[in-house]
Amino acid sequence: MSETSLTNEVEELNLTYLLLAQRMLQTDRASAMFRLKIDDEMAELLLSLSGAQLARLARTNQLLCRFAYDDAEQLRTVTHPPREHNLSGFHSSVIMASHSHLGTATNES
Structure with a gap:
């Protein structure tokens, strides 16, 4: 190509x-x-x-969209057959939301 x-x-x-x-x-x-x-x-x-x-x-030479999963383990978790098939979409949403750049919670002691 x-x-x-x-x-x-x-x-x-x-x-x-x-x-x-x-x-x-x-x-x-x-x-x-x-x-x-x-x-x-x-x-x-x-x-x-x-x-x-x-x-x-x-027309930029870079992709403007960003891959949603930050590491291979997150992708592996979502793509491998879940125990409860009905929860796979929910599980994916939770993982992606937990890594959102908006409103990320911080632990303050």
Whole structure:
């Protein structure tokens, strides 16, 4: 696969991600902010971007979206067959929420 092809795929993914983020924020802002792990200022900025600005931002050579799991153990926990199959989605949400950059609790002694 050529470098140009990869760059084009990254650009396409970025634009899709940005458009999805805007649609999520327009539909249910609080839920979208939680799922995207962004604060109110970032939400407002994303919503204010025009199509041309989104396209320009998407053309970066880096992925704009971030992998939700910080380490292999988190991914392994979610992807291996759970004991209670009905709880797998809930378990995944709990793991992702516990690593949210918004409102992370700190232990103060």
